[in-house]
Amino acid sequence: MDRRNIDIDRRGRQVASGKRGLGSVVYLMSREQRVDDNWALLWAQQEAIIREKALLVVFCLVADYPGANLRHYLFMLKGLAELPARLAEINIGFKLLEGSPVDVLPGFLQRCDAHLLVCDFDPLRIKRKWQEQLKAAISVPFYEVDGHNVIPAWITSGKKEYGAYTIRPKIKRLVDQYLTDIPALQRHPVEIETDNLKIAEDHLAEKISDRIAGAVDWLQPGEKAGQEAMRDFVDNRLITYSAQRNNPCLKGQSGLSPYLHFGQLAPQRLAWQVSRSGLAPAILGDFLEELIVRRELADNFCLYEPAYDRFAGFPEWAQKTLQAHRQDPRDALYSLEQFEAAQTHEGLWNACQRDLVIHGKLHGYLRMYWAKKILEWTIEPEEALEYAIILNDRYSLDGRDANGYTGIAWSIGGVHDRAWRERPVFGKIRYMNEAGCRRKFDVDCYIRSVRLS
Ligand SMILES: Cc1cc2nc3c(=O)[nH]c(=O)nc-3n(C[C@H](O)[C@H](O)[C@H](O)COP(=O)(O)OP(=O)(O)OC[C@H]3O[C@@H](n4cnc5c(N)ncnc54)[C@H](O)[C@@H]3O)c2cc1C
Known part of the structure; x- marks a missing residue:
């Protein structure tokens, strides 16, 4: 990589200027937890080669990340455990720091006199906030790269x-x-002095306080x-x-x-x-x-949309119609605990919830029905949104994701959808029910399959 590769360059942008240190280029890995096909790592390597610097990947492990529990940590840690040895083979360092990047990274960058910092692009609030706080706390040039x-x-x-x-x-x-x-990463030409310690995933998993959901066994x-x-x-x-x-x-x-x-x-x-x-x-x-x-x-x-997980993030027509139907009587009302324990009157909904709890993944079609019923069986749309996000984030392996917040906002708040025929509770939000599901697939077979698992 002796000249700049435009394809790599255009994936990133500068978020803060600063003074380059004499040490390594540091890549803060977060959303893109892989060695191959990682634009941010390629971007960092290109910069390190041009500047004749070593390259270090840093991962900050936050033991109480909002909404994450043992299920998510085990999946993540087992994946991360592959990285130190693979990176060592190509002469790239790896360091796991414990704590939020805002707390632990500025001091670390200073101690290693980092040349510059590269991070993954992530649109979610907590990551944008960390980025803003890091900008204020570090003095080296800072870039983000969208590898997602x-x-x-x-x-x-x-x-x-x-x-x-x-x-x-x-x-x-x-x-x-x-x-x-x-493109593939190269063997990095500048030596680095780190030992790329093995990740003690079992030891780290013991530190996770939220253990409400355990590992899933159907997906490696x-x-x-x-x-x-x-x-x-x-x-x-x-x-x-x-x-x-x-x-x-x-x-x-x-x-x-x-x-x-x-x-x-x-x-x-x-x-x-x-x-x-x-x-x-x-x-x-x-x-x-x-x-x-x-x-x-x-x-x-x-x-x-700063309010991507709130009622205020719904389009105006959807807010208006949900507002107009706020007082409509509901056929049933359930608490968060009842939803979580799959204790509604509808067998299909309960099967969906059990599927989510057991397997950590619900089929995409059923996710829409599942969320829409929460709207139908709660006292107000704000509560429906809150419950759907809590349960999706808690049990879905792929939860706490832009797709999840948007999918729930689509189902409950008409985001990216259009107005449909008006009906109680939903107003003009698209309606779904079990009868509709029965027209699409064998609902009883699905319920049986969840019962047997
Ligand atoms: C209420 C609700 C909650 C959802 N929660 C999540 C979530 O937490 N995490 C999540 O990744 N997706 C979520 N989705 C979107 C979608 O249902 C899942 O991405 C999909 O079911 C994942 O399974 P798959 O990889 O087998 O999908 P496939 O059908 O094989 O699709 C491949 C990939 O395309 C993308 N994709 C598919 N459908 C969508 C969609 N509707 N919106 C955005 N991207 C999509 C995903 O990245 C998916 O992995 C949610 C949708 C709804 C309606």
């Missing part, structure tokens, strides 16, 4: 989009330029497992995606969202493999619509 969106979120659009129909043409215009193969964590799961999907199941994805009784979806959420698999690698699979464009279209358009729309919503 095929097209960096700020390039696709500089404003909150109304829906898929407004972001789609923007993505279409740019996607051929950005949906490329991703980590970058290697994520790549294998991707290959299995592209080679064997992509062909039936369009026909089977809305049927929870079939394994029609890719099942890859936990890997994408933890950054153990690069969305762009997945999109690239899919687009080169040789299958007909009509077959690829449905999957790429979800993986690129819908997913990047979710990042757009969280980036530009």
Whole structure:
């Protein structure tokens, strides 16, 4: 890499200027927890090679990250455990720090006289706040790189989009330029003095205080497992995606969202493999619509709507209609504890909730029904939103994600949707019920399958 690679350069932007130190280039890994296909790591390596600096990856482990519990930590730590040795093979350092980046990183950067800092782009509030606080606390140049969106979120659009129909043409215009193969990292030419200690995942897991949900056993964590799961999907199941994805009784979806959420698999690698699979464009279209358009729309919503997890983040028409139906009588009302324990009157809803608790993943079609029923069976939309977010974040392996906040806001608050025929409680928010599900798939078979698991 003796000259700048434009494809790498355009994935990042400077967030703060500063004075370069004499030590390593430091990459603060957070959303993209992988070695391969990681634009931020490539970006940091390019900078380190040009400046003849060593390269160090730092991960800050926050033991009480909001909403995260043992289920999430175990998946994440097992994935992280693969990284130190892999990075050592290519002469890149790895250091795990315990504490929030705001508390532990400024001192660390000072002690190692860091040359500059690179971090992952993330639209969620806590990460934006950390970034702002870090900006004020460090003195080296600071950059962020978007390794999650095929097209960096700020390039696709500089404003909150109304829906898929407004972001789609923007993505279409740019996607051929950005949906490329991703270069490999090189063996880093400058030596680094770190020992890339093994991650003691069991010891670290003992420090996690929120243990409400345990590990899932149907999905192997980590970058290697994520790549294998991707290959299995592209080679064997992509062909039936369009026909089977809305049927929870079939394994029609890719099942890859936990890997994408933890950054153990690069969305762009997945999109690239899919687009080169040789299958007909009509077959690829449905999957790429979800993986690129819908997913990047979710990042757009969280980036530009500060109230992405609140009633105030709903579009005006949705706020108005929910307001008008605030006093409507509800057929049933449940507390958070009753929802959590799957104690509603509807067998399908209870099966969904149990599925989520047991497996840490609910089928995409059922996620909409699940959230909409929470709206129907709570006293007000604010409460529905709060409960849906708590339960989704607590039990979904892929929870605490822009896709989750946006999916829930779509289901309960009409975000990225349009007004439908008015009815009680929902107003003009799109309605779903068990009868509709029965028209789509064998509901009893689904309920039985959850009971047996
Ligand atoms: C109420 C509700 C809550 C949701 N919570 C989450 C969540 O916490 N985390 C999460 O990743 N997704 C969430 N989604 C979006 C979607 O349901 C999941 O991404 C999808 O079901 C994940 O399974 P999969 O990887 O097998 O999907 P596939 O159908 O195989 O899709 C592949 C990838 O495309 C993206 N994708 C698919 N559907 C959507 C969508 N509607 N919006 C944005 N991106 C999409 C995801 O990255 C997904 O992994 C939620 C949707 C709703 C309606």
